[in-house]
Amino acid sequence: MGNNRVRYRIHSRTSKAVAINNPVLDTEGLPRFTAIRAEHIEPAIDEILADNRRQVEAILASAVPQPTWKNLIEPLEAINDRLRKAWSPVAHMNAVVNNEALRAAYNACLPKLSEYYTELAQNARLFRALGTLRDSATFSRLDRAQQQTIDHALRDFRLAGVALPAREKARFKANAQRLAELAARFEDNLLDATNNWQKLLTDPARLAGLPEAARYTARQAAARAGEQGWRLALDFPTYHAVMTYAEDRALRHELYEAWNTRASDAGPDAHRWDNHPVMEEILALRGEQARLLGLRNYAELSLQTKMAPSTDAVLEFLEDLARRSRPQALAELAELQRCARDAYGLDSLEAWDIGFYSEQLRRRRFQLSAEDLRPYFPIDGVLAGLFAIVERLYGIRIAARGGVETWHPDVRFYEIRDAEGLLRGQFYTDLYARANKRGGAWMDECRVRWRRAEGLQTPVAYLTCNFTPPAQEAPARLSHEEVLTLFHEFGHGLHHMLTRVDWPGVSGINGVPWDAVELPSQFMENWAWERPALELFARHYESGAALPAEFFQQLKAGRNFQSAMQMVRQLELALFDFRLHLEPQPPTAARIYQLLDEVRERVAVLKPPTFNRFPCNFAHVFAGGYAAGYYSYKWAEVLSADAYARFEEEGLFNPQTGRAFLESILEKGGSEDAMTLFEAFRGRKPSIEPLLHHSGLTA
Template sequence: MSNPLQELPLLPRFDQLHPEQVAPAIDAHLAACRAVLERGLAEEQPGWDSTLAPLEEAQDRLSRAFSPASHLNSVLSGDWRAPYEAALAKITAYWTELGHNRALYEVYRDIEKDPGFSDWPQARRKTIELGLRDFRLGGVGLEGAERERFAANSRRLAELSSTFANNVLDATSAWTYQTDDEGELAGLPDTALAAARAAAEGREQSGWLITLDGPSYLAVMTHADNRALRQRVHEAFVSRASDLGPDAGRFDNTPVMSEILSLRAQQAQLLGMGNYAELSLASKMAESSDEVLEFLHNLARRARPAAQREFTELQAFAGETLGLEKLQPWDIAWAAEKLKHERYAVSQEALRPYFPYPRVLAGMFAVVERLYGVTVQTDPAVPVWHKDVQFFWLLRNGEKFAGFYLDPFARDKKRGGAWMDTVTTRRQGSAGLQLPLAYLVCNFSQPTADRPSLLTHNEVTTLFHEFGHGLHHMLTQVDVGPVAGINGVAWDAVELPSQFLENWCWEPEAIAMISGHYETGEPLPVALLEKMLAAKNFQSAMFTVRQLEFALFDFRLHCLAEGASPQQIQALLDEVRAEVAVVPVSPLNRFQNSFSHIFAGGYAAGYYSYKWAEVLSADAFSLFEENGIFDAKTGQHFLHTILEQGGSRDALELFTAFRGRAPEIDALLRNSGIES
């Protein structure tokens, strides 16, 4: 029987994929990688063409086979979990084994030492440079027991990362609150009530069902007048995957975190580093832990006084207008929405009817066409994994050069949040030029029988953010896989293109393209637009210190030389909150237990990257502010200097090529409404 994961057409055959196909396909591709490596190293003169290029091609096929399995585990879970985890263990072992291959390392080193190396194409030189770095970080210099320990740690860390993510997903899916009393849901907008009704029907229950999926949770916290309901939902959410709350101990990530931190610290020590933060920074723009901490503390010093003023105003409003003597954690979003409406007469719900998902999507594509001269075209013939998913081609002058899948709506057993991931990478191989393909995933409210999914403006910016990542991957002109698209890009710069594209969500000329009433097509009224823009920086300082809380907690946690016990983790988070936070926290809050970015994603000792890259994106956008937001020359300049270059050059070099100077923080502070 044929196996699409072994045959590997450019577009995965999602209509023919089954979990039992994963193991034989991954085994076959791993065997092929090892055979290609053995042949390449046996060559009389191992080098780029004889050794590295064939190996990279075999590894690309491995990646293309694993990509659908990994993706389906995230968006469907269920039967895909076990084969994904088994494959992940084998692939982790392979990469660890490769990182310890001295003979292969010497091929890279001999290439770098060759007198003609400086004349090589830039992308190939960068690939060798990054390869040598990764060998060092992968433990190629270790011997004997230390090498074995490093390899065992790597395998175990992959397992623990998957376990952490599974616990968060299962904890999120396990908790629901059903009610037949619509009065309990007073204040919820019609869109949220319809979604709660649909959720109940989907599980064959009566009435309305509240879940911990993003749209449902946020609707309750922002709009439910029932304070007891807000508390119930908030406590269930903030205690997910912990030893507290309604599912205490059932999906507990507490021991998982400690083991992850201990193993990361061990890996750093084995490589001769003081802590995991040093190991993390070896592949980032920031040059030292001191530089990162100073950056975060500097931003905190500027933002916290404004954040404290914002919270004091909210407390006063809650007491005088809402009758809340003391703001509890489950009151903050609700009270803030009331204050925002009183001050600006605007709310996310008032904006929803003007941001129907189909209109936003078409408008976003039109924005990108004006900026970069590319068009987007749907292709309903491409097989997908769920009826909600669409596939699109990117075209330039009528020619397809990239594509992406878009999975926009929340559903049961789908990982929360929003993300972009790779299907294929642009690369020149033996069969010709391979086109880059991406997954874009969001968790917006489902459409109903009588209306499309209506987005909040926050969700509009989320869609633009993820498409910005996708464009970075798809618009690359680099054809050497390891540095094409997002590959090889410093992690603290990878958010630049995504945050950069969000700026157009706040520009009236672009808003006219992405908005229109879902029933009449009527444009967003000028008065409502002006209120939305006036409210742009409402509580932006409070949001900033919240992000700084996450970033400082993450970075300081990974600066610890020996990892941390559960008690130390909590103590450090409490300490960071005392330094920068301004809002109260529930006693049941175990935020760390669901902090997937750092325990199950790529942001360990790197969450600061969001703010670091925000400096870059705000400063980059300031050139458009000077020249016009749709200035074709500036758009092409950004395309050629940033998006097309991938990881072929250092991020600071690319930014400087675009902006003509090093990045400055002023634009971020100005755009956030925080005085410099």
């Protein structure tokens, strides 16, 4: 055991010297983003993987026949933490500053990483050593987080095929490598298709209705290309602005078709980056992986690490919500159709009309547009308000810190400290849409909390969004929907950064079931609807005037505007994803759309046009870890709504309630069963009633 620790420490000192020439290998501090180049990536990963393989053999030699936490788990955590820290900035940069050389290096490493992790998880000697530790007398003397780490590891070994015969084990490993490559290809195709589409407008009349910020962004894009006019792209802020505000129906139709046929066999770039064969192969390999493990389908495999007890339970949950919400969704759609016909003379409401006429109806009913609110949500004010809210809830302090290397000039860096001034976490924010940046919003790990022999490793997060960037001299101003997005992602970040768990496998979001991990994020959104919270930050970017009372009343009154239509859309996606992974045979492209049509027939109230190729850009499921797990958003929303109901009962800023949520949920990570943690906070099992109430649905 002692010799093994010496070998690891010697290597750590050696790697620091090597890191002078290769910044990817410098994993002791924060990532050196400005120094990392594509040519650094593959050699660094090759070196770490080779060294890790040597270290695994040394660990086994030291731990067998008497494995302990000290001689088995700690050194394994050490080598894998170094690999995570080396790969984290690479994967992140590939998502936010993508270029051809970086993508090539990233994709070259994926099969190597997949091979390593599968090889590690199929190592029968490691599995036996873990089992020996689990069955030993020392196991009972470990703390709950340590026990959970071992139990999760044993489960993951089984799910990686450690017990399979040699031939099946090799097949499982090859499939895992191929799946990693296919997920990256799916995202690459989607990014390329998104970046490729551009449209230059020279007639200002075609921009009628668009907000000034969207016009400015389009004008700047044209100027950068040396053109006169307005250049539209498929970044989400532009797409959303056109679909919501553009009076030009033909323009809305054109963008709708371009957006919903990305990476497919249809639309303006038909067949160029077609994801259909990628999807077919992904689904076939996922099904084969499940069958190799003796399960009937991939949905069953997915649930092995989730809260939901069975595939039937998931289907029943989703279908019950659909039964409760579809009648109201049909009524909401009928109202929208009447408005479009009676007020605007539109006889037939098409998919590219929904966003526009919904906004018109919202204005007529509530005398308020989403754009009316935007001046009251300047980005710096929203961040300050968000920080003030969590400071009051959890007794923490958040402050910006300069002098930190980043990957783009827009990026900012912050630190979280507790009431005693101790550092609890750090995070980067990258908030604006730009070319070569993956769409959407997400939180990801840069560093995981881990109590090493050298001291405590502070958790570090990436918080990424795609908001409309600043226009001219004015600051970036968020829509209320974007405020909700920021609060959501920061909830994930708090879960990662405020953990008190010292072991990486169950620290922060690690080890948390996928259908519970959205609890802290959805929970945080609630404060963006409350007057006492909005008073902390909703101020006009020029005058400093607070959000007028009538605006707040109209905002609150519109909270559940078309909420049932939104509910059935999410249920449509969740049921489609889940049924797709229940298929007994690998679905063809035709079967994918047949399944989607069947789900829509039962749940949806809007039927898109035949050219719609939504599955080809459903990255959550085909590249983002939500396979047979998209239902998690609604499952966790039951938990988050019920958790928030306690604050409604006891006070939005009640410090005792905030401390209880911090200690029961945020600090515990994956160290205990998710339902046990929820019941510790709520004092009972979750109820669906708060979700129905918050969604404007009758029980």
